[in-house]
Amino acid sequence: MAAEAGGDPRAWLAVDETASAFISRSLSSRPPITLPPPLHRAPLRPGNVVEIAGPSNSGKSHLLLMAAVQCILPKEWEGIYFGGLGKSVMYLDLDCRFDVLRLAQILRNRIAEGQGSTHLRNGDLEKDDTEDEFQSSFENALFSDCMQRFFYVRCYNSSEFTAALKTVQSRSRSEVLGVGIYFVMIDSIGAFYWIDRASHPTRDHKGKSLQSVTETVVHEIRMFLQLQPALVLVTKAPIYAEGSTTTNDFNRDSSKYLLEDSTVSRCSRQEEGRTLSYRDYMPSIWQSFVTHRINLQVEEAEVPSVQENEVLSTYTSEWVQPSLKTKEKFFIVDVRSCYSYFV
Amino acid sequence: MMNHDQPSAKDQCGKIWSGIQLLKDTTENKHFLPTGLEGIDTLLGGGLRQGQLTEVTGPSSSGKTQVCLHSASLVAAKNMGVVMYLDTSNSFSASRVATIIDGSSDLFELGLDLQPKDMRLKSVMRSIICESVFDIFALFEVLHQLEVSLLNDKVNNGGSKMCLLIIDSISSLLAPIIGGKYPQGRSMMISVAMILKKLADEHNLSVLVTNHMVSAGNGAVKPALGESWRAVPHVRLVLSRECGSNICTATVLKHTLKASGRTAKFVVPS
Numbered sequence: 001m002a003a004e005a006g007g008d009p010r011a012w013l014a015v016d017e018t019a020s021a022f023i024s025r026s027l028s029s030r031p032p033i034t035l036p037p038p039l040h041r042a043p044l045r046p047g048n049v050v051e052i053a054g055p056s057n058s059g060k061s062h063l064l065l066m067a068a069v070q071c072i073l074p075k076e077w078e079g080i081y082f083g084g085l086g087k088s089v090m091y092l093d094l095d096c097r098f099d100v101l102r103l104a105q106i107l108r109n110r111i112a113e114g115q116g117s118t119h120l121r122n123g124d125l126e127k128d129d130t131e132d133e134f135q136s137s138f139e140n141a142l143f144s145d146c147m148q149r150f151f152y153v154r155c156y157n158s159s160e161f162t163a164a165l166k167t168v169q170s171r172s173r174s175e176v177l178g179v180g181i182y183f184v185m186i187d188s189i190g191a192f193y194w195i196d197r198a199s200h201p202t203r204d205h206k207g208k209s210l211q212s213v214t215e216t217v218v219h220e221i222r223m224f225l226q227l228q229p230a231l232v233l234v235t236k237a238p239i240y241a242e243g244s245t246t247t248n249d250f251n252r253d254s255s256k257y258l259l260e261d262s263t264v265s266r267c268s269r270q271e272e273g274r275t276l277s278y279r280d281y282m283p284s285i286w287q288s289f290v291t292h293r294i295n296l297q298v299e300e301a302e303v304p305s306v307q308e309n310e311v312l313s314t315y316t317s318e319w320v321q322p323s324l325k326t327k328e329k330f331f332i333v334d335v336r337s338c339y340s341y342f343v
Numbered sequence: 344m345m346n347h348d349q350p351s352a353k354d355q356c357g358k359i360w361s362g363i364q365l366l367k368d369t370t371e372n373k374h375f376l377p378t379g380l381e382g383i384d385t386l387l388g389g390g391l392r393q394g395q396l397t398e399v400t401g402p403s404s405s406g407k408t409q410v411c412l413h414s415a416s417l418v419a420a421k422n423m424g425v426v427m428y429l430d431t432s433n434s435f436s437a438s439r440v441a442t443i444i445d446g447s448s449d450l451f452e453l454g455l456d457l458q459p460k461d462m463r464l465k466s467v468m469r470s471i472i473c474e475s476v477f478d479i480f481a482l483f484e485v486l487h488q489l490e491v492s493l494l495n496d497k498v499n500n501g502g503s504k505m506c507l508l509i510i511d512s513i514s515s516l517l518a519p520i521i522g523g524k525y526p527q528g529r530s531m532m533i534s535v536a537m538i539l540k541k542l543a544d545e546h547n548l549s550v551l552v553t554n555h556m557v558s559a560g561n562g563a564v565k566p567a568l569g570e571s572w573r574a575v576p577h578v579r580l581v582l583s584r585e586c587g588s589n590i591c592t593a594t595v596l597k598h599t600l601k602a603s604g605r606t607a608k609f610v611v612p613s
Binding site for chain 2: 103152156157168
């Protein structure tokens with residue numbers, strides 16, 4: 001500032017850019033992202049941090065995989081439109097429950113769907129052998145191309161997690177990972193909660209408490225986002241305090257969930273007259289870092305499905321931040337989500 | 344549980360895998376180990392998968408230990424690898440294993456029917472390592488030793504590597520410590536879970552654990568070990584058996600590849 005003191009003060013008041021130039025620059029460098037339903041209701045851009053919360057088995061990891069497939073599929077491949085983003089995904093597995101076969105299933109399904117629609121359009125009902133071969137080699141080539149864009153790291157404790165975030169940053173800087181990372185997925189953020197809570201910061205440990213771990217994580221993700229704007233999707237399972245009574249599923253009688261304290265923010269939901277209140281267990285520095293929140297539930301409603309011996313569960317999702325006061329239902333049939341309707 | 348005491352050194356980050364590498368590793372190294380009980384194998388999609396943690400839960404005498412004994416026997420009899428059976432309540436029964444092997448219809452395919460009975464039984468028993476574990480600290484000790492010996496490649500019985508680790512039942516070790524108002528109990532539970540998943544993935548083990556049921560209020564029952572444990576296993580099955588019958592029903596609570604809610608029946612021969 002001192003150096004510029006001799007400069008023309010009027011230059012300071014000169015316009016840098018107009019608002020319309022700003023918006024068009026912003027939209028081109030950080031374009032809006034459309035994720036598969038039910039994540040599509042809120043407008044998302046790179047730099048947003050989306051937290052997908054819900055009890056175990058409510059479909060959180062499934063949503064992550066659907067979003068990952070959306071990202072790694074190209075927009076168009078040899079003339080067939082897939083509508084993907086064609087960019088890389090970095091998946092940080094803290095739960096260590098990722099199954100690559102499931103990702104492969106979902107990806108192959110999307111590829112087949114994309115192709116199937118072409119066939120219908122061409123009115124091509126008869127297939128001969130050569131076309132089958134061509135089709136499968138096409139599928140395999142596209143499949144490999146997409147899988148090259150999916151990156152995966154396992155972390156067994158918080159130190160490995162923070163080390164992984166730092167490594168991802170430094171590799172991104174040196175462009176080793178090729179196409180820039182566009183989605184960062186963390187499954188799930190509360191995985192080491194109990195371990196971190198029970199570890200006491202001692203003189204030697206330099207404070208590996210929950211608070212300091214979360215601060216480091218937020219810091220590292222911020223640094224990464226400054227380097228490379230990406231969309232961050234995080235899953236979170238609720239944690240229940242010691243000594244509280246809980247029920248597995250949200251059943252008829254009203255039950256209160258006493259969750260671990262540590263923060264102020266509280267979201268409550270009204271559902272058919274019952275009140276369930278959550279209290280977040282992540283430190284406030286994480287809560288203020290998250291820009292979007294969606295809650296998932298699963299209901300044990302008995303919906304008969306096509307195959308016998310199978311009961312389809314109904315999943316519901318609700319955007320909490322930004323608060324859209326509606327809930328949506330969707331089904332997960334083996335590999336696809338049959339996205340359904342508003343409640 | 345053992346935090347590394349490195350004040351200034353950075354911890355090593357695990358390897359960054361690409362999708363293709365993951366798929367290759369899964370296809371080459373992570374196979375399905377059949378349990379020998381047809382209904383269960385169908386529900387599981389082939390059997391107990393290496394690299395995954397499978398939980399079998401259910402009320403008492405619903406067939407959980409039988410599932411463990413059947414898997415151990417079949418894996419050992421088919422020479423798929425070494426089985427480690429961690430027993431918390433002296434439920435392992437060598438005579439039961441012998442009955443299972445004798446009754447197994449796969450014997451003709453195995454070519455073992457030509458061997459005399461005791462020879463056959465000896466070779467199967469050599470592949471099953473059974474240890475009694477009565478508390479959580481003993482479990483940590485055993486798992487730590489297992490990790491060290493797997494790293495040094497010592498668990499070799501005639502050249503085969505360990506492929507199946509059974510803990511029957513893990514809930515009797517964990518349930519006593521997770522109540523109470525201090526977080527250490529749950530921290531130990533999650534640490535055990537992480538160690539088991541790490542062993543499963545790095546050494547291509549399939550880990551099978553059993554859990555019991557507790558009351559959920561209103562007369563209902565739910566699996567023990569609470570909500571924090573729900574997120575741990577890759578695959579969860581619930582067993583039930585009607586009184587006096589030897590037909591058990593298994594239901595999928597969670598599976599990485601298939602929808603939950605599917606059921607199947609299987610017979611536990613008495």
